[in-house]
Amino acid sequence: MLQASNSNLNNIAVIGLAPMGKNLAKNIASRGFKVSVYNRSHEKTDELLTENQENIIGFYDYKELVTSLEMPRKIIVMVKSGQPVDDFIDDIVPFMDSGDILIDCGNSNYKDTERRQKKLETVNKINTKAIHFIGCGVSGGWKGALNGPSIMPGGQVEAVEVIMPILKAIAAKDFNNSPCVTNVGLSGAGHFVKTVHNGIEYAIMQGIAEIYDILRQYSGGNQVLIEKAFSELNTGEIQSYLLDVTIEALQKEDENGLMLERVDFKAGAKGTGAWTVESALELGVAIPSIAASVMARIMSNHNQFFTVNKIDRIIHQDTNQEPQMPNNQYLTNALEAIYLTAYLQGLDLINKANEEYKWNINLDEVIRIWQGGCIIRSKMLVKLSELIKNGNSELLTEEIKKARSGLLECYDEIVQNLPSSVPYLSVFTSALDYCSVLLADKLPTNMTQLQRNIFGDHEIIIR
Numbered sequence: 001m002l003q004a005s006n007s008n009l010n011n012i013a014v015i016g017l018a019p020m021g022k023n024l025a026k027n028i029a030s031r032g033f034k035v036s037v038y039n040r041s042h043e044k045t046d047e048l049l050t051e052n053q054e055n056i057i058g059f060y061d062y063k064e065l066v067t068s069l070e071m072p073r074k075i076i077v078m079v080k081s082g083q084p085v086d087d088f089i090d091d092i093v094p095f096m097d098s099g100d101i102l103i104d105c106g107n108s109n110y111k112d113t114e115r116r117q118k119k120l121e122t123v124n125k126i127n128t129k130a131i132h133f134i135g136c137g138v139s140g141g142w143k144g145a146l147n148g149p150s151i152m153p154g155g156q157v158e159a160v161e162v163i164m165p166i167l168k169a170i171a172a173k174d175f176n177n178s179p180c181v182t183n184v185g186l187s188g189a190g191h192f193v194k195t196v197h198n199g200i201e202y203a204i205m206q207g208i209a210e211i212y213d214i215l216r217q218y219s220g221g222n223q224v225l226i227e228k229a230f231s232e233l234n235t236g237e238i239q240s241y242l243l244d245v246t247i248e249a250l251q252k253e254d255e256n257g258l259m260l261e262r263v264d265f266k267a268g269a270k271g272t273g274a275w276t277v278e279s280a281l282e283l284g285v286a287i288p289s290i291a292a293s294v295m296a297r298i299m300s301n302h303n304q305f306f307t308v309n310k311i312d313r314i315i316h317q318d319t320n321q322e323p324q325m326p327n328n329q330y331l332t333n334a335l336e337a338i339y340l341t342a343y344l345q346g347l348d349l350i351n352k353a354n355e356e357y358k359w360n361i362n363l364d365e366v367i368r369i370w371q372g373g374c375i376i377r378s379k380m381l382v383k384l385s386e387l388i389k390n391g392n393s394e395l396l397t398e399e400i401k402k403a404r405s406g407l408l409e410c411y412d413e414i415v416q417n418l419p420s421s422v423p424y425l426s427v428f429t430s431a432l433d434y435c436s437v438l439l440a441d442k443l444p445t446n447m448t449q450l451q452r453n454i455f456g457d458h459e460i461i462i463r
């Protein structure tokens with residue numbers, strides 16, 4: 001284990017003690033580093049201090065907190081993204097010195113990160129000191145923050161290297177037991193990669209929800225049968241954290257019993273999925289599954305029939321009849337295709353952004369650090385790494401063909417035979433479209449292009 005310095009000064013500070021910040025501070029302290037902590041409302045600081053954890057030292061004032069740190073000072077901020085980060089910077093920088101490092105571990109937009117880097121790192125007449133600013137994606141929720149998250153730092157190479165020993169000590173482990181952290185790349189690369197991670201997260205979550213919808217119909221709403229099916233799906237390549245969470249959701253109870261069917265349909269979103277889509281549009285990268293999953297959450301908030309559905313959706317099971325469940329192999333193949341296409345779309349976007357912005361991202365490293373701690377971790381990342389590493393387009397084509405057949409067969413054998421209504425299949429069908437277009441020798445867009453030519457005089461290429 002890495003040893004903390006013997007001086008009286010502390011090694012690092014964590015600002016913002018909501019669940020993520022508090023647990024990150026506890027994780028760092030548990031590895032032997034001395035951590036100064038601060039929260040705007042003092043109660044949260046006091047709450048953490050009453051836990052009496054070794055190596056955590058509380059402060060109620062920025063000046064004293066900054067003075068408590070060894071040089072160069074390393075200060076993690078884990079507050080709500082947006083204005084609170086800017087407010088924090090304005091408040092703390094007057095007490096800092098050149099060479100000190102701020103590390104934003106929240107879900108910030110990479111463009112904000114780059115703006116802050118420019119403002120802080122450039123010495124000019126107004127700004128007389130150069131503070132390093134690292135945009136650092138952290139994935140794994142509060143449990144990951146406590147026990148080992150996947151960490152995606154980006155910014156000036158030298159500054160990232162300074163904090164790397166601490167990040168390595170607290171990170172989750174990949175399949176080969178190495179820490180799930182890497183110097184992702186320059187400027188906003190860390191926060192960009194975390195944003196795309198979340199976009200992939202949205203697509204996989206919605207894809208799982210669609211498979212759940214199919215199973216709900218087949219089983220007549222029997223959650224035990226649905227849970228059994230998902231437990232079988234949670235093996236092989238799609239053995240994953242998000243399927244663990246799905247099974248937990250199917251088991252979750254309150255005083256009135258199983259909760260899932262009583263949970264409102266409206267799905268929330270904090271913005272990272274939409275930012276992923278925005279970036280894809282800016283860079284001209286196709287991410288249909290991710291876009292569909294963002295729209296699915298939006299649509300769930302705008303369904304005028306929900307009050308009616310609320311009554312209908314409590315499915316009454318005919319106890320005399322044992323439901324005929326679908327062959328799980330078809331669902332496995334479809335879900336594998338959904339995972340694969342979500343990852344491929346996200347990686348394609350990262351690759352394009354990297355080319356465009358020259359961030360120096362190593363895609364293989366990105367895939368490796370997603371193997372542990374993060375929300376989108378799955379066994380499939382091993383195969384994905386092979387596909388990317390070898391740049392083997394034949395292998396990739398084979399995988400896409402397999403994915404397409406899996407989705408088509410699942411549609412023919414399972415979806416077509418559904419006993420009642422058509423399930424919601426936006427990510428399922430987007431994944432199928434994605435594969436179909438990648439494999440197509442003909443697309444209908446010759447029509448689009450000639451239409452554009454006729455009314456807009458746009459140039460056409462004659463083959």
Ligand code: 6PG
Pocket residue numbers: 107138139140141198201268269270271272273374375
């Ligand atoms: C993680 C998660 C976490 C959160 C996102 C998405 O990696 O730990 O991605 O950061 O789930 O903020 O949240 P929304 O679903 O609320 O947009």
